[in-house]
Amino acid sequence: MKNTELSAKYNPAEVEDKWYAYWLKNRFFHSEPDEREPYSIVIPPPNVTGVLHMGHMLNNTIQDVLVRRARMTGKNACWVPGTDHASIATEAKVVAKLKAEGIDKSSLTREEFLKHAWEWKEKHGGIILEQLKKLGASCDWERTKFTMDEPLSRAVIKTFVHFYKKGLIYRGVRMVNWDPQSLTAVSDEEVIRKDTPSKLYYLRYFISENGVATSDYIVIATTRPETIMADAAVCINPEDPRYHHLRGKKILIPLIGREIPVIEDDYVTMDFGTGCLKVTPAHDINDYEIGLRHRLPVLDIIDEHGCLNEKAQILVGEDRFVARKKIVKMLEEAGHLEKEESYNSQVGYSERTNAVIEPRLSLQWFLKMDELAKDALERVESDQIRLIPDKFKNTYRHWMENVRDWCISRQLWWGQQIPAWYLPDGQFVVECDAEAALAAARALDPNIQLSDLKQDEDVLDTWFSSWLWPISVFDPEKAGCPDREPNAELAYYFPTNDLITAPDILFFWVARMIMAANEFCGQIPFRNVYLTGTVRDKLGRKMSKSLGNSPDPIELMEKYGADGVRLGMLLCSAAGNDILFDESQVEQGRNFCNKIWNAYRLVCGWTVDAAQEQTPHARLAVDWFQNKLYRTMEVVNDHFEKFRISDALMTLYKLFWDDFCAWYLEVIKPEFGKPIDKTTFDQTIGFFDTLLRLLHPIMPFITEELWQNLAERQEGETIMLAQQPQVQAYDAALIDRFETGTATIAALRNVRQSKGLSPKEALKLVIKGNFPEEILPVVARMANLSETVLVEAFDDEAAAGASFMVGTIEFRVPLTGLVNEAEEAAKITAEIERLEKFLQGVRAKLSNEKFVNHAPEQVVAMERKKESDALTKLTNLKEQLCKFTKA
């Protein structure tokens, strides 16, 4: 063995970069289609300009564990990495950066702006991918994709054209969610509703008589007084007797005195507010719909920035929130404000900019969703795609059954520009490129020239490109072309196996990928969707920049090592459960690395004596551990199959720490300075090798480091490609017998501790009952026994000693003078009481005819065994008690 001068602590910094570079150099992460079974994962592409946060850490650690494990089970594993262009977020960053340099976006042409954007992308893009390498992510970097790579962008355009020609994409004026900060429409899913304290203003609207205000008025409650200038009507419920006198009347809008009609619609709730609603079709989705029903004019008084425009007549140019304050004052002064009260309303905020969303009428592109959603629902309902945990099926179903058309146009420049070309007369054509558009346009007007055509200014929603991701990373030509044959890559890797993502993009992304795969491949895009929880701090708060409660993953890895951090992330992360992250978990991960490191230090420090015979206790330990290993591997496999990754991890943690280190190594460990026999040594190295392979998917760096040192390795060898050990038949009875031994040892240690006996003082052990004799050498060695005796009945000396039981086996440690009889008697009495109560319960069951008749045989037999065991124990205890009380 090398490395005899190893430090007592594992130093991750020394090994991580070395092995990552080695893996890269040897292209171990790279995959090409071959005859093996494929295993593929596509990364949820992070924002190209993003930086790594704890959510990424969790998500990518899980992906790496799955990919590495697949690679070690003979599969051709491929993890495709990449980034997302994230149009709103990135454009906002570029705009802000330009602004800081004194450049206003509006002063730039589209081309100039995009040049800046690409420069920004080149500079900041991919930082996050470099950070993933620190984590050990075994992505096939040669396949790295970006959603705005030329072929992927082309796929997006083709997809648009495909759906347009199929009649699923349409253009229309609709009420959309307008983000006045990023100056674009956003989809319904990008609006976050938040409970926001606001005010309900009660305004007097005077009734008009030939355009002149009378002294009669009605009171209308509104949260948005700044929109009264856009009112088109006042609406009452037709069933509401309080307002019947208003039928057919006209009302005057306060301050501006415009006359509007009173209309009736049962949309109005009689018992909310005053039962009287002002209808503002341009600025509220419901009012818009009422307006449609009653053919009301639409008067839009708010511009794209959220400021009042000249149509408002008053407060022109004021921001909507400033205008609200000012108009309340004006209304009050003019005697129109009856009262105001506090009110909590659900206000929509932009997911990206957190600006208050303004419902706004505008011309946008939409994709019809009904049919797409129906098929996508079926794929999940029929379990072709499994959601893990499956509670998300309900959420998914609910969304798919209530889906609305998807607003896919965005008033931005960073993204795929909509392939619609307008003719001078306002007609338009939709084609993949300008040339095709010209040809199509000429069919409408033969005289048209290319220069007459003007392409739509808008780009497509980012999710309109991400939904193609699992297809287009392999075969961009296939996206948008349902009839085309898949290329070799897509045919091999698709459908992908597992998708690891967060539940908050289940609809944004997961559902839509299912739709796209359905449309273009007639298939599912992945079989399992593992939904991780949100990473929160110890107090359960979401990690966020503004709270400053998110640790920097890079610093964390520098402090504890990548393996330690990976372990810390996985320790408490059942699927779908939020994880309450605490640095102490990472500490635990680091400590485990250290434990493995030190186990290696112990083993590699041994000298081997080929002539030496294997001791009986070592042979027993080897037999036991071999069987234990197989049994544990079976459990671990089961956990992995069920995606119970933290359970798999904990099972391996205990296997290594408790079974291997605390028991196995302690049993076989030669005395200090003495050699070990070759048989035991070789078997131990074999176990270590197996354990490292089992642990490698979870902790890749330390396992590679130690595996490389465990034996002579050739350049190009790696634990990454070593195979996972295979489960073999094991002897459960042998494991039980050995563990009767370990329980006995633990009980003896307890005796020593409670009696204040040094471990150095050898003891005698007297055993009565069915003890597995073969295990005695292990017990004798580990508990420092001078003598072990199996008896039919205890003699007086033994009877007066310290006592304990393992199962129904009785033990005595003769300890003249050290046993406090009163204490011992009290202990025994307590145990007798407990057992008698227990026996009573068992007997109550057994004497219940219904139980005996209804319960399965095994259960009854179990109860009878409980009864007889309890009786045996009671007899023994009472006998023992007698001796104490006699003496």
Add this chain to the structure above:
RNA sequence: GGGAGCAUAGCUCAGUUGGUUUAGAGCAUCUGCCUUACAAGCAGAGGGUCGGGGGUUCGACUCCCUCUGCUCCCACCA
């Protein structure tokens, strides 16, 4: 307002079609140990009656109802 989910030891969680002698684990805690692999460690110990109530059953942490508390999702009541 509608829907879903959760509530088990101080903390984070298991508990797989109701039945395995005293409901498990990790961490934390307490006690004793610097024993030449590891104090980022070793050995041992204590700790819950499974949110409250009711029901079904021979038998309930597990199934049903109800109450309480929390979380998430969806939603156009001004």
